[in-house]
Amino acid sequence: MNSKTGNAMDVIRRRSSTRGYEPVPLTEAELEALLHAGLQAPTATNRQEIHFTVLKGDNPILGEIEEEKNRLRGLVSPEHNFYYEAPTVIVLSMESGFRWSGVDAGIAVENMALAAEALGLGSLIIGCIRDALLGDKKGYFSELLRLPENYEFAIAIAVGHKAVEKEPHTYDADARVTYL
Numbered sequence: 001m002n003s004k005t006g007n008a009m010d011v012i013r014r015r016s017s018t019r020g021y022e023p024v025p026l027t028e029a030e031l032e033a034l035l036h037a038g039l040q041a042p043t044a045t046n047r048q049e050i051h052f053t054v055l056k057g058d059n060p061i062l063g064e065i066e067e068e069k070n071r072l073r074g075l076v077s078p079e080h081n082f083y084y085e086a087p088t089v090i091v092l093s094m095e096s097g098f099r100w101s102g103v104d105a106g107i108a109v110e111n112m113a114l115a116a117e118a119l120g121l122g123s124l125i126i127g128c129i130r131d132a133l134l135g136d137k138k139g140y141f142s143e144l145l146r147l148p149e150n151y152e153f154a155i156a157i158a159v160g161h162k163a164v165e166k167e168p169h170t171y172d173a174d175a176r177v178t179y180l
C-alpha cells in the first residue's frame with residue numbers, strides 16, 4: 001500500500017476523471033486487477049453478460065474509432081484523442097436486448113474506475129465514441145473489436161498513470177437527495 005491506496009470510501013472520494021497520461025504501460029498485474037474489478041461486478045440475475053475488450057493505446061483500431069467519431073462530430077484534428085493517449089483502453093460491450101445490460105455495464109465500469117484509483121492509476125470513462133460504434137459502421141467495428149454475437153458497445157474506460165491531476169467534482173446534496 002502506498003499513500004495513493006486506501007479503503008473504498010477514500011477511493012470513492014478521491015476518484016476523478018484523468019485527461020492526460022504518462023507513456024507508461026500497465027503491468028500485467030495492474031491489468032489483471034482491473035479486469036477482476038469488472039468481472040467481479042454484480043449483474044442482474046448474475047447473468048455476467050458484460051464482455052471486456054482490451055486494447056493497447058497504439059492499437060490502430062482506436063485510431064479508426066477516433067476518425068469516425070471526429071467525422072460524425074465534424075471535428076478536425078482535436079487536441080487529444082478520445083482516450084487522451086492512455087496506454088490501455090477497455091471497451092465494455094453488452095448483450096443487445098437484455099434489459100439490465102446498460103446498468104450492468106455502468107456498474108462494471110465504475111468498479112474498474114475505482115480499482116484504477118485504488119491502484120494509484122488514473123481512468124476516464126468514455127461514452128463519446130458511442131455514435132461511432134453504434135452507427136452505420138456498427139457491424140464493421142463490432143467485428144474489428146471481436147464483440148460476441150448479438151453484443152454491442154456499452155461504454156469504455158481508459159486507464160494509465162496520471163500525467164495531470166483534477167479535483168473530484170463537487171455536488172449539491174440538498175438539491176439531489178430527498179429524505180422521506
Ligand SMILES: Cc1cc2nc3c(=O)[nH]c(=O)nc-3n(C[C@H](O)[C@H](O)[C@H](O)COP(=O)(O)O)c2cc1C
Binds near residue numbers: 016125126128168
Ligand atoms: C457514462 C459516462 C460517459 C462519459 N464519457 C466521457 C467521454 O466520452 N469523454 C470524457 O472526457 N469524459 C467522459 N465522462 C466523464 C465525465 O465527464 C465525468 O465523470 C464528469 O465530468 C465528472 O467528473 P469526474 O469524473 O472527474 O468526477 C463520462 C462519464 C460517464 C459516467
